[in-house]
Amino acid sequence: MTSRPPRPRERGIPEATVARLPVYLRALQALQDRGTLTVSSEHLASIAGVNSAKLRKDLSHLGSYGTRGVGYEVEYLVYQISRELGLTQDWSVAIVGIGNLGRALANYGGFGTRGFRIAGLLDADPAVVGKTVASLDVRHIDNLEDVVRSKGVSIGVIATPSTSAQGVASRFVEAGVTSILNFAPVVLNVPEGVDVRKVDLSIELQILAFHAQRRADGDSGRGVDRAGLELT
Amino acid sequence: MTSRPPRPRERGIPEATVARLPVYLRALQALQDRGTLTVSSEHLASIAGVNSAKLRKDLSHLGSYGTRGVGYEVEYLVYQISRELGLTQDWSVAIVGIGNLGRALANYGGFGTRGFRIAGLLDADPAVVGKTVASLDVRHIDNLEDVVRSKGVSIGVIATPSTSAQGVASRFVEAGVTSILNFAPVVLNVPEGVDVRKVDLSIELQILAFHAQRRADGDSGRGVDRAGLELT
DNA sequence: ACGTGCTTGTGAAAGCGCGCACAAAGTGGG
């Protein structure tokens, strides 16, 4: 059953733009820390590593927040992007699977930018339950529903082994969580309306390997050698 | 431009396809472990979470490896995708920054699939250097060039704080590494020909927050304002 | 041998994203 991912007609901001807004936001915050008051699209784009036209078009989806001949006011733009991304409110995050990765996530200072608060750490392993990680007690996975409800968790992070991931996801959904960040290398099956994002470390490596191999092929023998590739 | 109409399998696999091949590969290996011999595009697509037509088109870029009326032979397809991704050879990986994340990566069993071998762990912190992580000694960052050359490292992983990331990247490049996987939330500046992929945990969270906020807006019919926070 | 039933491989069309290039709009100097 190929259920369609949550891809309704986004009347607002293109998906590609949304994915870049956090990058702009980080660049702007760095400028803000250095005391910069205004910035041109050219400058900001070079910091963020994108084309300046793309940056301007992205920002134009939020509104006309720039001043022609001058640029963008850093502080104002930080606020506008933060608001658009929903970072002006707090999001409660629960992390399931306190292995190496889960610990890394829990200790990820402030979880990136402000706006995210770790509300609970959960694990199934009795050897881990009860330990303190990042100033939080690790609770048993059985408390998932409790934690979600009492702490108002709206984002669930799955850092468990692949075999447990689907079960945890289902429980998250059952408990009312509609946003899931999945680090387990499996495709999660969730009902419509639940947003799942996947981060897969080994996939990134494999993509790197593909390009590296391609480069190596081109280096040694210029031209496309199709000879000798056949396997019988 | 000489005419070259008949060129079925050129060296050009679309980027979007490359990004999905690892997903198919994992799904196929799961099938293989269960003893499945053949699989239809429909079935494989549902496991991989994609449209079946997309899957077929993706696979068609590798060649005609299916049998009409039957499907794809799992083992053969595993081999073909592995070969295309460059996983039939070994890639040496060096990880810099053995904090929580670095440790998580080092312990990431077999680093996803076979094909990747962790050749070295490096850190700048004297408190970490000398420790053993994932059966490997953590060496001081000064040895980066040594490790790269002696172990033939071709992929560098950066799991350092943001402030150190650019420096490490430059040293990787200087030492001849042309593939970099960056976990630090900064845009790396590298010369042409160097492939950088970025994994940013907080960006993923922010994208989730954006969609969650949007859903909340539509659901309640009321705008999500700071006034409407449920702080009971 | 031959039809029936699946499944692949692929044109074709629609959708999306990117970047050029330029008009519009604001600034500052004289």
Added chain:
DNA sequence: CCCACTTTGTGCGCGCTTTCACAAGCACGT
């Protein structure tokens, strides 16, 4: 006040991606 200069916002075309829909191809039962 006017002009030269800077920078934003965007119309437009191009190329990549996705999806549909279907002809071609293969297996199997009769």
